[in-house]
Amino acid sequence: QHQPTQVLDRLYQLPLPGRVPVPVLDGSSWQTVINAPSNTGSTVNETFSAVTTNRVRLYGTGGNDNYFRLFEVEVYGVSASRESVQAPAEQAFQPPLIYPNPTSGLIHISLAGDEPAWVEIHDMRGSTVLQVS
Known part of the structure; x- marks a missing residue:
């Protein structure tokens, strides 16, 4: 991509x-x-x-x-690129629902729509603790 x-x-x-x-x-x-x-x-x-x-x-x-x-x-x-990327006009952005935040255990992530998604979770130091696609 x-x-x-x-x-x-x-x-x-x-x-x-x-x-x-x-x-x-x-x-x-x-x-x-x-x-x-x-x-x-x-x-x-x-x-x-x-x-x-x-x-x-x-x-x-x-x-x-x-x-x-x-x-x-x-x-x-x-x-730095001659190509442009445009989001489809008919789709309004709906932010993900993420809770609880902060957490020391289980976290719930709810994404709108049926498009493929990629999730990356970082700890307070910026280290990646989970990647899901």
């Missing part, structure tokens, strides 16, 4: 109160382009040195209500 590559240099309106690292894959390893260790605002507006990537990890820890909300991410850069 083709994944478009972008040259990224800024992220705006990232609603992540708490600890906010943003790593991107630079082709061979993950590098943290944003690190806000004690963000107290409702959003993060950051610029960073340009990096060519097709993967960005977004996660937040240390929030005050045990929830992570990702409403919108705006990625600005120059496309």
Whole structure:
């Protein structure tokens, strides 16, 4: 499956109160382009040195209500690929239902639709503990 590559240099309106690292894959390893260790605002507006990537990890820890909300991410850069990917207009996105979070045992994941899905679960250190496709 083709994944478009972008040259990224800024992220705006990232609603992540708490600890906010943003790593991107630079082709061979993950590098943290944003690190806000004690963000107290409702959003993060950051610029960073340009990096060519097709993967960005977004996660937040240390929030005050045990929830992570990702409403919108705006990625600005120059496309490194002439191909574009479009989602079918007739399908509205329905976020997965995941509970309880945090957990030290059983976790429930409910996905909408009948499309093939891929799930990857990480612990608080970022280590992958489960991959299912």
